[in-house]
Amino acid sequence: MDADVLIIGGGVAGLTLGxxxxxxxTKVVVLEAEAAVGYHTSGRSAALFxxxxxxxxxxxxxxxxxxxxxxxxxxxxxxxxxxARAEERETFEEDLQAMAMTRLDLDEVFARMPVLRRDVVxxxxxxxxxxxxxxxxxxxxxxxxxxxxGGEVRLKARAxxxxxxxxxxxxxxxxxxxxxxxxxxxxxxxxxxxxxxAGVAGPRFQxxxxxxxxxxxxxxxxxxxxxxxxxxxxxxxxxPDAGALIVSPAExxxxxxxxxxxxxxxxxxxxxxxxxxxxxxxxxxxxxxxGLRTFSPDRxxxxxxxxxxxxxxxxxxxxxxxxxxxxxAARLGADLVLGRAPEVGAALAAAVSPARFG
Ligand SMILES: Cc1cc2nc3c(=O)[nH]c(=O)nc-3n(C[C@H](O)[C@H](O)[C@H](O)COP(=O)(O)OP(=O)(O)OC[C@H]3O[C@@H](n4cnc5c(N)ncnc54)[C@H](O)[C@@H]3O)c2cc1C
Numbered sequence: 001m002d003a004d005v006l007i008i009g010g011g012v013a014g015l016t017l018g019x020x021x022x023x024x025x026t027k028v029v030v031l032e033a034e035a036a037v038g039y040h041t042s043g044r045s046a047a048l049f050x051x052x053x054x055x056x057x058x059x060x061x062x063x064x065x066x067x068x069x070x071x072x073x074x075x076x077x078x079x080x081x082x083x084a085r086a087e088e089r090e091t092f093e094e095d096l097q098a099m100a101m102t103r104l105d106l107d108e109v110f111a112r113m114p115v116l117r118r119d120v121v122x123x124x125x126x127x128x129x130x131x132x133x134x135x136x137x138x139x140x141x142x143x144x145x146x147x148x149x150g151g152e153v154r155l156k157a158r159a160x161x162x163x164x165x166x167x168x169x170x171x172x173x174x175x176x177x178x179x180x181x182x183x184x185x186x187x188x189x190x191x192x193x194x195x196x197x198a199g200v201a202g203p204r205f206q207x208x209x210x211x212x213x214x215x216x217x218x219x220x221x222x223x224x225x226x227x228x229x230x231x232x233x234x235x236x237x238x239x240p241d242a243g244a245l246i247v248s249p250a251e252x253x254x255x256x257x258x259x260x261x262x263x264x265x266x267x268x269x270x271x272x273x274x275x276x277x278x279x280x281x282x283x284x285x286x287x288x289x290x291g292l293r294t295f296s297p298d299r300x301x302x303x304x305x306x307x308x309x310x311x312x313x314x315x316x317x318x319x320x321x322x323x324x325x326x327x328x329a330a331r332l333g334a335d336l337v338l339g340r341a342p343e344v345g346a347a348l349a350a351a352v353s354p355a356r357f358g
Pocket of ligand 1: 008009010011012013014031032033034037038039040041042043044045046047048049157158159160186187188189190194210211212248290291292293316317318319320321322323324325
């Protein structure tokens, strides 16, 4: 046997789960198809911890991750703002409620985010308990923890065929076979494909593309302490990023799994929406990228044993929350793989269980 647990996918989902399992003296082998961990969605996020973002079980996982994150030294203060025009009040109020924000005085907002247009922005709200996550360090620390526990993270190791034989999963990788009694599907946007290879039905996941442009900070401005700022109805967002700004059209375009790239027109439209609210003309891009946010049918993560296939576990459907939920999601995944009572509680475990799809 090569491992106690085989994990397919070297993104945040697979690596953080692997780290928790390794700490429990479980031998883990992570198979990652690419030459680097976090090459796909986990290397393309906005790296934000915004615990009120998402549906109730997602928020519960994020809040359950807060203590771990605060103790980890991986967070730094950011804060978040929501801005809208007077005629966008209805959407603004919905967002404000959903993200449990506090209404803010406009003078304070313009002082904090001086590019916002006083003739346009009439409504503003925000929260302070929102943080940047050092996502690279989280991935690298997880790799180290897996190796420290005697496990492996194999790169350029694409799972090509999967079979269950005599209570053991046999996964073909190149000319080799890797075996373990437990197999975790943490393949991000390829979650359907990996399940199909293993002959497991499961829910149907859908990847959606989201793009990002990195643009220069407005001339002469120190943007480092600006909050992440959202337009109403998540129509765009902007966030400081190492002396520059990242602007996202916040689109959700359904896609097949692939190495995603941004479309110029989608980026241009998103930047134009941001420019409607801010006196910060974007004249050039420093870089741009896109990633796939993969959702389950009810847009809640799917964590735990498959109700039908023995030894097959799901760590999937992280959507737009894979980093902020990772500590609690990994702990829950590890508890369920190891047959322990879930530390996050039975109700939350049931809300994210694959069994909910019948
Ligand atoms: C623009 C954008 C902004 C975001 N912002 C945030 C944010 O601010 N906060 C937040 O919490 N989340 C955010 N997210 C979401 C977050 O990035 C994802 O939820 C998370 O990265 C998903 O991680 P994953 O491990 O499931 O997938 P991935 O990182 O894609 O990892 C899956 C891995 O599986 C591998 N794989 C697939 N098939 C095989 C195979 N057959 N064999 C071997 N390996 C295989 C792939 O190569 C891939 O590396 C954002 C996402 C995007 C796109």
